[in-house]
Amino acid sequence: MESAEFLDLLGNANRRRILRLLAERPCYVTEISEFLGVSPKAVIDHLRKLEEAGLIESRTDEKRRKYFSIARHIRLEVTVSPYEFGTKSAYPASSRLDITSCRQLRIDLDKDIDETDQDRDPDDIVSLAEALHSVETLENELSLAQRWAQGRITELRRLLENAVGGENSRLLTNILLELAEGPTEVEVLSRKLEVPPRVIDDILDDLVEDGVVTRDGHEYRLET
């Protein structure tokens, strides 16, 4: 689902209340309508929008009455800063994702959950509860670490834009960031930053003159 579609849906307080209710338990239209104090017609309208987006789904019980529940796990992150307005929406990653490939991050769970899907005794509710508690603690720590990282990003951006100065400080900073990723060429920078090659060329020439960047044929790299 697109972040924009997700934000449009979440921008309505009654739709948020419906999602909160359905996360507690599956519900009939009449239950939702009573709980919200909103007409069944309005509830049906909200439910239709949520269902079309794939956020919720409906089933019918033995008396052929329709009830609704949340269909999927989805996650949205929004960042607003003087340098960024970013939205990311994503489905949870598969358990096969190799989290150990992270370069700057190491995760040591208190309780091993590797064997979750295949080998765990499904009746061993104590070990399941401990594993779940452990991942929930990890999730809180990740959230905290992310707030820390974003504080540092804003601070370093401010320092860097001040250090390079001038009218083009935002663009210059973005060029330096691309070069910090690795050596690159004018055409690549022009495409990524959506700026004419001529402008990039001029800035790189200045950076070479200042001894910040080295040129090697078509490639430019940070002088470290």
Next chain:
Amino acid sequence: MESAEFLDLLGNANRRRILRLLAERPCYVTEISEFLGVSPKAVIDHLRKLEEAGLIESRTDEKRRKYFSIARHIRLEVTVSPYEFGTKSAYPASSRLDITSCRQLRIDLDKDIDETDQDRDPDDIVSLAEALHSVETLENELSLAQRWAQGRITELRRLLENAVGGENSRLLTNILLELAEGPTEVEVLSRKLEVPPRVIDDILDDLVEDGVVTRDGHEYRLET
């Protein structure tokens, strides 16, 4: 800022476009109006809402014309799953936050950014660019790790609710999770889970009988 207020503001496509524009550069009302193809009156209305929430701020230039920019760094996380509808909004954490206190998480930045605020030579733009690139990489890894963690949370919840079974499986799971945090009493569980003590009592009695939980005076603990 409350998550609900933030979501109300972000639920409008034009307000999102205004934030995206202001993250590029500070702007006058006329610039925003032209860029969006929306009347100045409507733009002013959006700007007023964003300013009242503290998301943006205005200054006047030397010609006494008002211009707007993003005022602060703020972050929002939304999680929707069959078991949860959660929203968290937070300001970035201070650099003084002790990230090493995390139990299950270790962060090793490629480039040291500890000395950022005090000792770094403010003109050393290469080392600033490298530090910024390093934190941005970390931020991506944290985001990926969070998706992984949330996938595991949903999967373990599903396994645990199936394992305990019955009508009360959601409540039972929540009780087990509280006990995984540490030994606790009926009154504490009743308050945290907003369920009458009598109901908690009955469930704990069953868990003791099944050998999953041990009772010690007023305290209950998981049998590990």
